Amino acid sequence: MKLTAHIAATVILGASLCGAADSTAIGDRAPDFSRPDLAGKPVRLADYHGKLVLLNFWASWCGPCLEEMPKFSGWQREYGAQGLQVIGVSMDDDSAAARRLIARHPTTYPILLGDAALGESFGGVLGLPLSYLIDPNGRIVARYQGNGDLAKMETKIKALLAQRSR
Amino acid sequence: MNLQLIKKFTSAIVGCVLIGTANPALAAPKPATPQPAASIPAASLIQPAELAALLQSPAAPKPLILQVGFRTLYVQSHISGAEYAGPGNEESGLQRLRERVATLPKDAAIVIYCGCCPWNHCPNVGEAFSALQGLGFTHVKVMYVAENFGDDWVNKGYPVAKGS
Numbered sequence: 001m002k003l004t005a006h007i008a009a010t011v012i013l014g015a016s017l018c019g020a021a022d023s024t025a026i027g028d029r030a031p032d033f034s035r036p037d038l039a040g041k042p043v044r045l046a047d048y049h050g051k052l053v054l055l056n057f058w059a060s061w062c063g064p065c066l067e068e069m070p071k072f073s074g075w076q077r078e079y080g081a082q083g084l085q086v087i088g089v090s091m092d093d094d095s096a097a098a099r100r101l102i103a104r105h106p107t108t109y110p111i112l113l114g115d116a117a118l119g120e121s122f123g124g125v126l127g128l129p130l131s132y133l134i135d136p137n138g139r140i141v142a143r144y145q146g147n148g149d150l151a152k153m154e155t156k157i158k159a160l161l162a163q164r165s166r
Numbered sequence: 167m168n169l170q171l172i173k174k175f176t177s178a179i180v181g182c183v184l185i186g187t188a189n190p191a192l193a194a195p196k197p198a199t200p201q202p203a204a205s206i207p208a209a210s211l212i213q214p215a216e217l218a219a220l221l222q223s224p225a226a227p228k229p230l231i232l233q234v235g236f237r238t239l240y241v242q243s244h245i246s247g248a249e250y251a252g253p254g255n256e257e258s259g260l261q262r263l264r265e266r267v268a269t270l271p272k273d274a275a276i277v278i279y280c281g282c283c284p285w286n287h288c289p290n291v292g293e294a295f296s297a298l299q300g301l302g303f304t305h306v307k308v309m310y311v312a313e314n315f316g317d318d319w320v321n322k323g324y325p326v327a328k329g330s
Contacts, residue, residue: 059236061255063287093237093253116241120328124242127314128283146284146313 024123026141030055030134031121035089035112038099043087043112046138051085052160053134057114057125059091060101064147065129071150073108075157080108082161083136089114091125133157136164200255201292203285203308210295212277212307218324221246227275229307234263234294235280237330239315245279246325254280254294263294264301275305281315 024030030053034044045053056072058065069088076086086109090098095113102111119125122132133142133156142156220226231248233240240250251266252259267276276298280290291308298306311318320326 059282061236061253061289062283063289064283091236091238114238116238119238119242124316124320126239126243126316126320127281145317 024140028140029138030132030140033118033121035114035118037110037112038102043110048085049138050136051083052136052164054084054086055132055134056086057089057091057128057130059128060097062128068129068150069107076108079157079161083164084157084161087112091119091128135160200289201296203288203292205292206295206308210306210308211310213310214318214322214324217277217309221325229275229277231277234259234278234290235282239282241330243320243326243328246327254290260293260297263297267301272302273304276303277307277309279309279311281311281318283314285310285312
């Protein structure tokens with residue numbers, strides 16, 4: 001009994017010390033969430049069930065993020081009719097910074113206001129940029145951390161959209 | 167209005183003005199372009215493995231560790247024992263950093279880090295390092311985070327904590 005309690009305590013302690021305890025491995029169901037967009041309207045990930053979702057975590061202070069966003073806007077225009085939905089999630093501490101940035105550089109896709117709890121639900125957003133591809137059934141099919149290879153990402157998106165239309 | 171309250175408020179304003187006048191570092195305006203991380207000399211860098219070993223060694227004296235990045239990142243995960251100092255690319259963050267170190271001896275061992283994004287894109291550590299140097303601190307190290315805090319610290323199994 002004592003041994004069981006000791007093992008349980010060790011597991012709990014280990015989990016509490018691990019900064020990325022929540023799983024978001026490829027093949028896992030993406031955690032559903034609801035966050036406000038820039039107009040304050042709540043948006044749920046589940047609202048996009050049936051679409052191929054590119055979920056992009058970014059921030060106004062993140063240079064590589066800002067380089068990617070025009071490309072993502074282009075993809076939303078080009079592949080939106082085929083079922084792609086890009087969703088941007090700002091991880092700025094101050095939502096005003098995200099609003100200012102988007103006012104100067106509008107996107108063709110919705111921008112939501114993220115927070116630490118949302119980051120933790122995805123196993124920790126512990127560096128930007130970070131993007132997930134989520135298939136029409138809500139499963140994570142790819143994860144891109146840091147300066148991603150956008151050509152490779154686009155190839156993957158095209159392949160997944162082709163699968164979706166079959 | 168309460169007379170005592172007015173006196174306290176006036177004293178606080180006079181105090182702030184005097185501090186700003188006496189210490190130019192506190193009143194320095196934030197540069198328009200953030201100091202790049204690449205401007206930090208190699209001798210002032212500490213690798214994550216080196217810092218982790220230092221923290222895990224019972225005999226080694228522990229530096230003051232300050233996260234100079236964004237609170238959203240700090241709340242999710244930070245180095246065990248690290249304090250939040252505020253983003254180095256914002257004047258409010260630099261002010262908080264200056265206040266935190268105001269009473270420390272100039273030879274205090276301090277490690278700052280961020281890890282928000284790849285090293286060459288970090289807008290925070292260069293500014294924070296420059297501010298501490300400007301204040302005369304002689305034992306400041308910056309943890310070199312090549313990619314991000316998740317990959318270079320958390321996923322290596324080094325000690326972390328959560329919360330604000």
